Amino acid sequence: MPTPRKRATSQDVATLAGVSRATVSMVLNDRTEGTVSEETRKRVLEAAKTLQYTRSRAALTLREKHTRTIGIISDEIMTSPWAGRMLRAANQAAHERGYFTLSMDRSIEGITQESAIHTLLEREVDGLMIATMGAVHVRVEPGAAPIPIALLNCFNTCAPASSTPPPDFTAEERLTQEEGPTVTVTGPTLFPEFGPDDYQGGFRAAQRLIDVGHERIAMFTGDDVVIAKRARDAGFFDACREAGIKPRFVSAGWELDDGFRAGSRVLAEPFNRRPTGIFCIRDRVAAGLLQAAAVAGVNVPHDLSVIGFDDEDYFAERLTPPLTTIALPHIEMGRAAMSALIDEIEQPKSVVPDRSVFTCPLVERQTVARPKGLS
Structure with missing residues (x-):
């Protein structure tokens, strides 16, 4: 059985580089300005590499x-x-x-x-x-x-x-x-x-739908009372109220199947009653709504605008069409x-x-458009 290799010390590095241990310490702690020449610094680093030298974490802990x-x-x-x-x-x-x-x-x-x-x-x-x-x-x-x-x-x-x-x-x-x-x-x-400013995110989602001319607006919200739901609901409601619009809230849930079920119900309503713009509490709910729209023959965004929330990695941008969403600033x-x-x-x-509350920015993609009848 081979003998384990002895761990190199800073003195070993100093001996190989032809310098003092103090010089090795200055180089490895990046304190060489005005004290150690560039040639010496490189020689010490090369010696440390050759010897596979690593500083002792225990020693650093005691010192620092x-x-x-x-x-x-x-x-x-x-x-x-x-x-x-x-x-x-x-x-x-x-x-x-x-x-x-x-x-x-x-x-x-x-x-x-x-x-x-x-x-x-x-x-x-x-x-x-x-x-x-x-x-x-x-x-x-x-x-x-x-x-x-x-x-x-x-x-x-x-x-x-x-x-x-x-x-x-x-x-x-x-x-x-x-x-x-x-x-x-x-x-x-x-x-x-x-934390994220979920309130501002909900406000911004409603504002975006209103800005392009939507008046029949709904939110597919969660089926619980967690902080994110309450905050996003409140922001969405306040933006609509400021614009003189009465929003509709649909209790859906948080998953793709929830969005599909809620979307299937709402999109089965007469065209002149159903929303033209829907904000979903989560991207996965929005994905379910997009599936329901495809099944019902409803074109997004020409017949229906959709906004999600999260901007989930490798998800929102890969939906068909790519989802406009509110991003969490994770x-x-x-x-x-x-x-x-x-x-x-x-x-x-x-x-x-x-408490530092981070703004949730709008990520514009391809699921929001002006409602039919508006130029």
Whole structure:
């Protein structure tokens, strides 16, 4: 059996490069400006590569007082090709700052938020991120952990002393721009919170249908009372009310089959009564509606305009026709949450705990047109 190869040390690198250990340290920690020549720097890096030298994480931890590790507690978001964008963006932001992540999935039987926090603290993570696939309430007590915490796509039911939690959805300005996302800040909160402005997204969807001339407008909404449903319903309703239009709400659900069933019912109504524009609470519901329209011989967008919500990866743009939708700013939310968490780790008290609400931009494709009879 071959003898395991001895791990190279910084002294080995120094000997091979013909420099001191202090010079090796400066080069590997990228602190060479004005102290180490470019020729020497390259010689040290080449020696480290030849010896396959890697710095000791344990030594770095002792020196820096940090493990440069972030704990992420999530739910089934990990297996979602849609909301998983948030975690991918958060991980990318961590990597760019020299951190790596440890994840625990609360959807696994036996793993709770409390046990996950305890387990990750045992591994000496520097910070904790709690992330959820859908915008939901979580309960994180003030003393839940002695390290920085950030909440991604969820809202804490615990508020700072002498205050109440900010509303689940707010948007001081009704944005009509499509450049987004921009961020509205509300607060205060116990920990930094990062979420989508579902209210503004619902408002923007109705506004788009109204802008092209639709007056018979409906929304295929969810069949529950979750935060996203309430926020999108409210935004849609307010935009219609401001335009003097009475919207119609159809309780559908959240899946493709729900959209197909609701669409089949509505499209069977007489032409002069059924909606000419429909906003669906989710892209998958919109996909079901597009199927129902194809079966009923209803042309989208000439006979019916459709808008979805999510802009799900590899889905909305591949529908026939490609779906106009409101995008969830998952990538921006994930990056912002991780960046704020690391900022607080590296500079305690530098991050103000409040709620950052990200605009949901309109993604224009091919399912919205002016209603028949309007030029």
